[in-house]
Amino acid sequence: MAYIRLLNTRMYLSRRSLAGLIVGAVMIIFLSHNNSYVMTIKKNVFNEYDSNSFLVGISNDNVSDTVREEIQACIHPELDVDDPVMMAFYKKLPKVVCKGEKNWVFVDNGTLRFSEEAKKIHKDFHCDYYPLIRGPGDYQISFSDPIKDIKDGANLTSDFFKITCVDINNNTYENIHAGIHLNLTIKERLQVVKPPANGLGLSIAFLGFDSMSRMSWLRRMPLTRDYLVNELKAIEFQGYNIMGDGTPAALLPILTGKHEQELPEARRNQKGAASVDGFPWLWKNFSQHGYVTSWADAQIQIAPFNYRLLGFEHSPADYFMRPFYLAVDPLYHKYSPDCQASEPMHMVWFNWIRDIFNMYKDDPKFLFHFYTPLSHDDNNKITMADEDLKTFIQYLETGRFLNNTLLLIMADHGARFADVRRTLSGKLEERLPYVSLRFPPWFETKYPEIIKNVRTNVNRLTTAFDLHETFKDVLKFDGAGMGDIKNRGISLFKEIPKSRTCADADVAAHWCACLAWQNVPQTDPDAKRALQTALDTLNNFTQEYRSDCALLSVGNVTMLSKLFTSDDVLKFKETAGDRGLEPIMSAETARDKVIYQLTFFTEPGHGEFEITLEHLIATDSMSVNPKSISRINKYGNDPACILDKNREIRQYCYCKNNLS
Template identity: 50%
Template sequence: MSNYNVCPGYIYRTKRRKALWLCFICSLILLFINLIPRDTNHHSKDSEVDPGFIARFKESLEKQSGQTCVHPQLDPFHQSVMNFYRTVPKVTCSPEENWVYVVNGTFRISRRAVRKYGKITCEYAPVVRGTSDYTARHMEHIKPMPDGSALVMDFFKVACVSINAKRYFNIHAGISFNKTVHERHSKVKLPKNALGLDVLMFGFDSVSRMSWIRQLPKTRNYFLNTLKGIELEGYNIVGDGTPQALLPILTGKTEEELPEARRGHDGAQPVDGHPWIWKDFKKAGYVTAWAEDMASIGTFQYRMIGFKETPTDHNMRPFYLSAERMYGRNRPYCLGSVPRHKTFINWLGDVFNMYGSKSKFVFGFHGETSHNDNNQVQIVDEDAMEFLKSLEDRNLLNRTILILMSDHGARFADIRQTAQGKEEERMPYFAYRFPPWFEKQYPEIIQNFRKNSRRLTTPFDVHETFHDILNYSSAKLGDSKRRGISLFREIPKERSCADAGIQPHWCACLQWLEVDQSDPVIKQAVTTAIETINSYTEPHRLQCSKLKLFRVTRSVKYATNSNILKFKSSSDHDGRVADLSGNTQDDEDYYQITFITSPGNGQYEMTVRHCLNSSQIVVSEKEISRINRYGSDPACIQDEFPHLRPYCYCIKT
């Protein structure tokens, strides 16, 4: 028995040793194979590349055909930028519901709070502008402030106590009834050629168009698919920072062209004298409102002296000067039970609630959730979408030009160090939406807008469009010699960054160069394309000729503007002087190649992606297009295999 038992064990151990040796030898062979140099210069497919992206790039080039400025077709989920993005949780505010809220200029005490805590008595302190643009103060307190009372001013702090000694303290925002503003509308008639539309411009600081796609998908989807908005895909900044974005929009001028307003500079004056567009709207009888959070770094107060007087009929700056001192006693991004961004959004809606059918110009620019970190703006997406939906459901957008926008892309994040990040910085989100009836009444304007969505556009154009809202002239072709062109006119295809007042290092237009057909990228791409075409017809080789290259007729490379890659930062505090000592490396180039095959002289065009980091040449099979007529060349297979008609040249018998 013992001999019988030992023998199988020995055999088992011997087999196991042989198996281990075999695995070891196989591992050495695999290691040796991997060490052998291999040609990695081309791949017909790249597992890390979205195959549909090359198609979108080609489509973008076709839609921009004939334009002097061709903007890049960026991938919002490109691997070079996705490392900087993460999903953030929703804001969790206090579970204790705010005791006080505002409804159309009326102070209200929550019934839920009364049911829970009994009778509530509140002391009300109106918050108003102080002695300068940097202070806010309280007016005389009102105690008690009865439920249902009219607001004294737009903003107030409130301290409440219940009958059982529970306490509540917070700051709130709304729109108080202003008799003077209401009467002004009835006294002033709109200009003869005015379109009679309200303007609501709502934006976020530092959000590129690509980042908007990544971080605000619900808002964008509702805006484009339900409201039928139009995005300006070629919108290009004209300078560094928020003032260089908003000043051209609101005044039509650069900071250098306006009177000196920088704190500490000789002759500096408050910015009240600037030609603000809201002054023109106010003269036309419009109610005007301007909201910007982050009062500590206000666009016109951080470097500049700010306003001597309140610039618009309603202005949120006093609210934020007071509210920011209270942030520490609240949960992050909250004021009591309400997210701070909702307070901001609701205030914009309150302007519409208070003034109803009266003409309005409202601009809200929110920065807290996007200025330092684009990821955080995700928390606004759902509420921003619901805000737009609420306006639409209440028919408030039926006489409103709605503008969603940003000033520039991310400036302070690591993403700015990538080639795509630099391009995104120069191409912020900007989009318009018109009421459905507007296209029927002004079809030429909407037609131009759709054309302009692919053209080079700037903040100066937005300013000219505001003037056209107040005094519409025509929808003729714009003059490329003018720096600003109303978007109601067609932007000329020939427009360049120089025409539009954009310095080279801010110009996102692609550089394109004719490339010699002997270039290795061209040769390898064409070889791969012809191999791909021949693979389609290989099963029918007795009928279809094997194609060869006759000649390359055109090869063009599109690449990022070299001035963008050189731009490191602004070398001065005011963003006026560029430091071009940077050496950011581009990630990829794109080529468009046209070639002729023989026999048959078939002409083909393809778009190729050259990944510079990996030296990969990506040829999408779907993007090899036959561009001349094939006539009877594929007659031998066209009935049975119609999909092969562009690729088959029948063998003549």
């Protein structure tokens, strides 16, 4: 069977060398024992691109008459987990150690408990319990009047609370705790409203981690991954492609089925902007169909729906963890790094999820949780939690909490900042985050075609829109079979067509990991124009604020590449022969556009940008789609002077007052 491995010419090649043919200096094709291959063209390969766009297909010994159905359009690069370029950034860190006395109290399945150790050390201590109240909105909290002298074993009256304790020697304890209190309103709703009869009988538990590529997860989370894959038989996806820049671009398509620009205006400082409550959140769908729901994002400053967006006016789910983190955030400076009092911060998050499973063990659940602190700024920090995450998943499995649960462990994207992203391997890894799905054992017996399709889709191009459709299928299943390529989102329970391209999936060229790039010298006239066009675009964003923002110039150029269509693709017309194995290379298609990708620094401020632009050959014009611009190093306080005026241009503005 013929197969290929596509790699950019600047990509690290492992010792498992590729023998093969360099095509146009952008790809390597390795043919194991069948030299037949097919190049094919498909209309609309990239968003708004026509039939001259780039697509590579291959054939094996059994190519059918319908080339579109049998040739895999998107072949992702095969990355190396031991790539020395990436391993240079790897460092395993020890487990988190939290100094100081252990917590006096803890939460267990909706009840407040005093620790045995505290009862031995602190004789006759008593505690006051202050329920935490959310709101109004997403940015305010308060504590209600205390329940005085609360007793060990008392039922929680709120999910989050402050507790103060004192013993007979005036030793004190104060902390903020998270748990799940018994909400009778939710319990009564679950008794009345049941999931649809055509549902699949699954709960959904989504555990997301920030900035973890598939390769980074394999390097840094070996214990968790080994347990997931080898013990629980989780299915890992190798062709899951990000949709855009940052966490909102990753989560909004999953939770709403839409890009941010397709949703009601919710950005800060924008005319007519309102809270994100009006988005078509999946939490609403599941709540209306008999599920208990939750949203737990362990971050407040850069929360995906709060940093640029206005956040929620009302809680989006039955259980919502943001109020807890608003209360705790001012206290972190008092504790050991990565700790909240005597507990690692990630264990607080794990334990809250555990409590939801305990409180609603037999009820349908849609739990969507995302953890940022351990991996956003430094992937290596997540190594501190590998053993703990494995143990947590083991707890869920041995407690039979996963018996009716589809468990997703995944990331939003790969690392986006610092030196790792300046490498080609890092650039590719950013676009290919870790994604795994684990089904309970009975599910394959009952739905073998679904699991067959899921496994088939492992190496197909998949996206966040597909997860959205998958979740909807859990709620109301409409059959397996072949997915419709005309839909940008296809349930993973259906087979993703081999012929699917980034354009079909609504993935912009800027983010499509299927692309192959060729280096271009900076002396090339068109390359110079491309750089100037990119720079002009950046400066145009800040033109209105020129009194505040400095005019930028190009500094060091670190990458200048272009996507081109190979001669074989241009000449390919169709296949012939009884089995469709003979390519007819008679087409006279002309190139009509070139896509450039640039990475360069701007001065002043040493901002680093990655920009994709289009050169239309017929009109000899170049243009940049604003959505194809990424700021890839931190801007810190550089744009402080305009944050209150227009936060949307912060990544492009270097304040003039920084020059003095």
